[in-house]
Amino acid sequence: MSDKSFLDWPFFEDRHRALSAMLDDWATRNLADIDHSDTDNACREIVARLGRDGWLTHSAVDPDSPENPLDVRALCLIRETLARHDALADFAFAMQGLGTGALSLFGSAEQREWLRRSRKGEAITAFALTEPKSGSDVANMETTATREGDHYILNGEKTWISNGGIADLYTVFARTGEAPGARGLSAFVLPADTPGLDIAERLEVMAPHPLARLRFNNIKLPASALIGQPGQGFKIAMSVLDVFRSTVGAAALGMGRRALNEALNRASNRELFGGPLSDLQMVQGHLADMALDVDAAALLIYRAAWTKDQGAARVTREAAMAKLYATEAAQKIIDKAVQIHGGDGVKSGHPVEKLYREIRALRIYEGASDVQKIVIARQALEAASAS
Template identity: 70%
Template sequence: MADRSFLDWPFFETRHRELSAALEEWCAGHLPVDHGDVDAACRGLVAALGAAGFLRHSGAAEGERLDVRSLCLIRETLARHDALADFAFAMQGLGMGAVSLFGTPDQREWLEKTRAGRAISAFALTEPDSGSDVANTATTAERVDGGWRLTGEKTYISNGGIADLYVIFARTGEAPGARGLSAFLMPADSPGLSVAERIEVIAPHPLARLKLDGVFLPDSALIGRAGEGFKLAMSVLDVFRPTVGAAALGMARRALDEALARVKSRRIQGQPLAGLQMVQGHVADMALKIDAAALLVYRAAWAKDMGAPRITREAAMAKLYATEAAQQVIDAALQLHGGDGVRKGCPVESLYRDIRALRIYEGASDVQRVVIARSVLE
């Protein structure tokens, strides 16, 4: 059983502890799921999380604010049990984050569907030549009679191919670079939108490359105001970057649990592995990294929930440290398992593949270093 004493930290309220306990009970009865058919598994997870009421935390109801501590607690818990379940929950939040923060009443009707698990959402920002460099976005949205016509390509889009709707970013040209982008709500059945390629990666994850060939979207599809897409995207990432750190934290906790079970039961030279000082050193380092990551993650979440308008620096620190630390913790856990650690089906082998993408998506680790450095230098 993972250590849950952190729930007594002053970052949390009674409702957070109750949410954690309820989700823990749900996970014990529903996770992990079969990953054989990733698309079907994700659809099933979204429906199940919606039916259980947990997806209501993925977006804010009218007049409410997102509770980032709840988002982090849910992602940490799901990731500890099943990384694909964490992904299914996270994309409902990230995919509709722009609508949750800036959407119109009509657009929020979609949000109510995603919060109930009746629709699957996606966040379409990355392009073949524009990942970390959002200012290089090439997809265009040309104003036409009654709306906009979008042309371009998006890639590495999570939930691509299974989503019911996409929040898509395109260049509308109000200013050069990042200041000339806008965000749109695009249903998956929009004429001219096609899935050009399904992308397979090292861990179960529905990804796709999308092609937009003159997709028409009405004026009502514009989220916020034209030309404010970059600001909108960064506001969404401010909220969700700490939750990436929380997911990494959940994976690291699972790795430590697996490692502890291994070193207590595996014997060498007449004693458990846990009796060796070198092994104890690894365990100490793992525990230290986990607690430090948790403090950074929940510091960032708490600051946002307390009303901080931006937590760019705190979010970057949380994501950078937690994901890098989790990679190290999982690697150490695999090493302590010896040959069994690389055997397919071993939990730490799955974690080793699951964790790697978290150091890349929603801002790669080196991008977070730049964000932090600029903040410090200012």
């Protein structure tokens, strides 16, 4: 049983505590029988179940339903809970939000029809930002969208695109040339059946997820596919990532909690040298470090989420700290859990072995740890110069 005492912290309201309990129960009943042998089909099934039971209504806000405002604390709680149960379920939920975040924040009424389909689990979505030569350096993007009359012609390539190959809709960022660098980017809605969109390569990674390299070959997009205004692409991308960066930390936290739970159970039930493993002071030291890192990560994550929910326009510093610390800490927590399990910890299919493979990518995507350090340092320097 995972520790739930953190829900009593002042960051949360009764609705968050109720949400956490309901989702934990739902995940126990709905995720255990998912067949992971076919990753694509597993993702489709998870999205369908999440949509069927209403959980995807939290993935991205529908501006036409103002009674349900953005709630980053809820997003974080959902990702933490799903990641604790099944990392692929967390991935599926997160991509429904990331893929439609731009439509939620900047989309037209027509474009938001995709948002409604996504929230129901009827359409799988993707966020196509990364390119072979521009991962963290978004301003170096080479994909172009050239205006020709009432259309744009899209050419270029994207890579490491989550849900690539199974998505029904891609939010694509391309250079439209209003200004140099980041100021000359725009965002577009790209349905998967659009002529000229090729799945150039499916990418296999150590923790199976649907990933692909996309190629755009003279794709003709109507001007109505533009999200927001020309040249707003970088602003749109950063606005979406500003919301979701804290939730990446929450997913890492969920994996860390699961690893701690597995380690506590192992230490309590495994006998060594005539007593339980938990009697050994070295093991107790590992468990203490793990518990400390879990709570420290949770404090940073829910501080960032609470700050955003209080109306802060940007939480760049808070989200960067949360994402950096939580993902790095989870890596250490899971490594200690593997160590406590001994040989069983590296047995294929064991919960901590799967966590060991799943956690590594979180330190890279949506801003690698090294980039988060740059962001935090710049924020600190700016604050110091302004004081």
